[in-house]
Amino acid sequence: MNAAVEISPYVSRRERLFAAIGDNVAIIPTAPELARNRDTDYLYRHDSYFYYLTGFREPQAVLVLVGGQEKKSILFCREKNEEREIWDGFRYGPGAAREVFAIDEAYPIEKLDELLPDYVKNRKTLYAPVAMGTTNAQAFEATINKAIVSVRGMSRAGFSAPTSIVDVYSVIDEMRLIKDSHEITILRRSGEIASSAHARAMRTARPGQYEYEVEAEIAHEFIKSGARTPAYNHIIASGPNACVLHYNDSNRQMRDGDLLLIDAGCEYEGYASDITRTFPVNGKFTGPQRDVYQAVLKAQLACMDVLKAGNAFHKYHDVATESLAQSMIDLGLLKGSLAQVLEEKTYMQFYMHRAGHWIGMDVHDAGAYRVNGESQTLRAGMVVTNEPGLYIRPAANVPEHFWNIGIRIEDDVLITANGNENLTIKTPKTVAEVEAACVR
Ligand code: GLY
Ligand code: MN
């Protein structure tokens, strides 16, 4: 059961989708339940699009919006079931769901096939997911096909079937790109919880511990704050593991003198945070570690300056690349002029990913990065990560004192009317802040 459902944000999002579909019909299913092994499921996670429009977290549910004069929202969901509720817990059932979630009509999910033809008949366009990529995709497509075939069978009675299907996700993606105040409040809290988790990791990590012991501290902080799941698989990467971008093993014993790169964010009330910090396991940076850290920090702060409404989304990636490339030259990691390094992309030996991405309900959130081939323009309400890094693997062309240093610094940033707001600002970041947080 949702703790307390504040329903107006979901209603107003549905209104915006109604406006977008005109007198057509939209249909949005939630996510399937997923088997983990034998008779054990993964912890259920709703579909982000469906949740965005309903606030409803139960599986086996579908939202239909019928536009035009008849305008109504319809929820199909599981019926109440005393027997199942004893085993699996509360379910709303159509009656309560309709009231609590301010839906116009609600029916048992088993009724979907029977009622869908009636909603789609005489509608020109059906707004539905195209290529869902989930395990229920085929079954859902079959449901839609059946409804269309059924309406075709009614043609002599004067009914016509939709002549086009438009990807409803592409319409909702546009909406999701600009976060409303309800979302921003939750994202801020998600960021705060993740900040506390990183500070806790800095406070508790010690040489001799295993990476998973730090992961446990992160998980503790998330769960005790009501964020039961991470927003993505944690990266707890010490020593050379920091140079493996998607390291997920968490099983190395940390040594005195190691850096520890932690990329961890929680999912709180359906919204992600995504923070990376890198700190010395013994609490003190070595000279080379500090030099590389300062280079990454300098790039990250330069990016903050251009994360502003009106700037192209891609600008901060270019700023990060240029700043890091210059630092690579200054540190003696690369030879040549800045222009040469940028032109020949030799910086990619040490910096090979983008500077960030949209973040929201999904850690890599919905929304186009390019529009008609041009970079998306930043607008107030967009939320991005800012995450430059340097990853120095042992190589013949690299001074040995830099070997295995991997550093990324990542914050979540809301674009505002006048600049930006760092949603993860409480996370220690400067060398002094990080060393102070690593109380030993
Ligand atoms: N943690 C995923 C990312 O930084 O993109
Ligand atoms: Mn991250």
Ligand code: MN
């Ligand atoms: Mn990220």
